[in-house]
Amino acid sequence: MATEYGHGYESWGGERRRHRVPAGVRAPVEGRSWRELGYVVLGLPIGVVMFTYAVTMLSIGAGLLITFLGVPVLAAGLAGARGLGAVERARARVLLGVEVDAPEPLRPKGRGVMAWMGAVLRSGASWRQLLYAVVQFPWAVFSFGVAVTFWVYGWALLTYPLWFWVFPVWVGQDGLQLYGDETHAVYLNNPFEVTVTALVGLLFTMATPWIVRGLTMVDRGMVVALLGPSRLGARVVELESDRGVVVDAAAADLRRIERDLHDGAQARLVALAMDLGLAKEKLAEDPQAAARMVGDAHGEVKTALQELRDLARGIHPAVLTDRGLDAALSAVASRCAVPVVVDVELPARPVPAIEGIAYFTVSELLQNVSKHAGASRATVDVWRVDDRLMLQVIDDGVGGADVGAGSGLAGLAERLGAVDGILVVDSPAGGPTRVTAELPWRA
Incomplete structure (x- = not known):
C-alpha cells in the first residue's frame, strides 16, 4: 500500500481519485491529516513505553554482563524490541500508509535456546529496532508538543466567534484577554477583533496539517531506516x-x-x-x-x-557459442511464423550465461508472437547501455499480454529476476505489444 497526495489527487489502498477542492483548503478536514495527527498523538504514550522498556532492558542486561545472566536479558530485550518494531510498522501502515517489510528473520546456527540467543544478539535488525525505541521518544515528545499546540490553538482561534460569549457570562470579563497590566487590559471582544482572531485561527488551522505532515516525514524516515530490512x-x-x-x-x-x-x-x-x-x-x-x-x-x-x-x-545452440547473439537470433527469427527484423548492436559479447539467457528470452518471446499475438510482423532489437544488456521485442498483434495473468511471461520474468534482470511488458488491448528485457552485462 502506498500513499500519494498532491496535484489534486489522493491515493490510499490502491484507489486514486481526483479532488476538485485544492489541497490547501481541504487539508484541515481530510482523513489523511487526521490520521497523521493520530499517529503523532499516539506516538507519545507509545514512545514512553518503548523508551522505558529499551533503557530498562539495556541497562539491566549491560549491568549483568559480568555474569551470564546479562546475555539472556539482552537477548530478551532485543526480542521484545523486534515485537515493538512490528507494532510500529503496523501503526505506520494504518495511519501513514507506509508499507515497510519486516526485517530479515533470525538465523540460529543450530538448535536450542543458546543458538536462538546468539542469533538475536548477532542480528543487526534487532539492534536497529532497539535504537528506534530509544531515539523515537525525544522526537515523539517534540512532535507531540508542536502538533497539539498548533492544532488546538488553530481550531480554538478559528471557532472563537462561537464561544467568546463564555468569558462575559462565566468568567466575568469582556472576552479573551490579549494583554493586561495594572493600568489597562486588552480583550478580544468587538466584532473586528473577533473576526481578526478567527482569520488568524484559519491561518493556523490551514498550516497545521502541513506542519504535522513535515513532522511525520521524519517518522516515516525512522520507520523505514530502522524498522525495515537492511540493504544487505x-x-x-x-x-x-x-x-x-x-x-x-x-x-x-x-x-x-x-x-x-x-x-x-x-x-x-x-x-x-x-x-x-x-x-x-x-x-x-x-x-x-x-x-x-x-x-x-x-x-x-x-x-x-x-x-x-x-x-x-x-x-544450448551451437550457433550461439560459435557466432554469438546476432547469428543465433537471426536463426530463431527465421523459424518464426511471421517476418522478423533482427537488429543486434553490441560492442562485444557478454558472458556466456547472460548470452544464453538473452537467447532463450528472445526465443520464448518470438514463440509467443507465433502462437498468440496474431501479428503480421515483429522486430527484435538488442543493444548495450552502460553495464546492461537490453532486449526489445515488438509485434503488431492484438495485444493484451500480461505478466500477472499466469502466462509464460511470469516464468520468464522470474528467470530474469534471478540474475538481476527486469522484464517490462507494454501490451494494450489492440496492440502493439512491446516487451523489454534488461540484463546485467557482466563482462
Whole structure:
C-alpha cells in the first residue's frame, strides 16, 4: 500500500481519485491529516513505553554482563524490541500508509535456546529496532508538543466567534484577554477583533496539517531506516529467492529434456531397433521385404537425428557459442511464423550465461508472437547501455499480454529476476505489444 497526495489527487489502498477542492483548503478536514495527527498523538504514550522498556532492558542486561545472566536479558530485550518494531510498522501502515517489510528473520546456527540467543544478539535488525525505541521518544515528545499546540490553538482561534460569549457570562470579563497590566487590559471582544482572531485561527488551522505532515516525514524516515530490512539483509533474502527460482527452473528444464528424450528420440530408437530385428529375421527368407524395412529404418534414423539436433538446440545452440547473439537470433527469427527484423548492436559479447539467457528470452518471446499475438510482423532489437544488456521485442498483434495473468511471461520474468534482470511488458488491448528485457552485462 502506498500513499500519494498532491496535484489534486489522493491515493490510499490502491484507489486514486481526483479532488476538485485544492489541497490547501481541504487539508484541515481530510482523513489523511487526521490520521497523521493520530499517529503523532499516539506516538507519545507509545514512545514512553518503548523508551522505558529499551533503557530498562539495556541497562539491566549491560549491568549483568559480568555474569551470564546479562546475555539472556539482552537477548530478551532485543526480542521484545523486534515485537515493538512490528507494532510500529503496523501503526505506520494504518495511519501513514507506509508499507515497510519486516526485517530479515533470525538465523540460529543450530538448535536450542543458546543458538536462538546468539542469533538475536548477532542480528543487526534487532539492534536497529532497539535504537528506534530509544531515539523515537525525544522526537515523539517534540512532535507531540508542536502538533497539539498548533492544532488546538488553530481550531480554538478559528471557532472563537462561537464561544467568546463564555468569558462575559462565566468568567466575568469582556472576552479573551490579549494583554493586561495594572493600568489597562486588552480583550478580544468587538466584532473586528473577533473576526481578526478567527482569520488568524484559519491561518493556523490551514498550516497545521502541513506542519504535522513535515513532522511525520521524519517518522516515516525512522520507520523505514530502522524498522525495515537492511540493504544487505534484503539482498540476502532476494538472492535466496532467486536461487530457489534458478533451482526450480533447472529442475523443470531437466524434466523437459527427460520427457523429450523419452517420448521422442528414445521411443523412436526403440521402434527402430525392433524394425531392424524384424528385418534381420526376414533377410534370409524375403530379402526384398527386409530391404524395404531397412529403408524405413534409415528414414527413422534421420528423423531421430533431427529430433536430437532440435533437443540439443533447445539446451544450448551451437550457433550461439560459435557466432554469438546476432547469428543465433537471426536463426530463431527465421523459424518464426511471421517476418522478423533482427537488429543486434553490441560492442562485444557478454558472458556466456547472460548470452544464453538473452537467447532463450528472445526465443520464448518470438514463440509467443507465433502462437498468440496474431501479428503480421515483429522486430527484435538488442543493444548495450552502460553495464546492461537490453532486449526489445515488438509485434503488431492484438495485444493484451500480461505478466500477472499466469502466462509464460511470469516464468520468464522470474528467470530474469534471478540474475538481476527486469522484464517490462507494454501490451494494450489492440496492440502493439512491446516487451523489454534488461540484463546485467557482466563482462
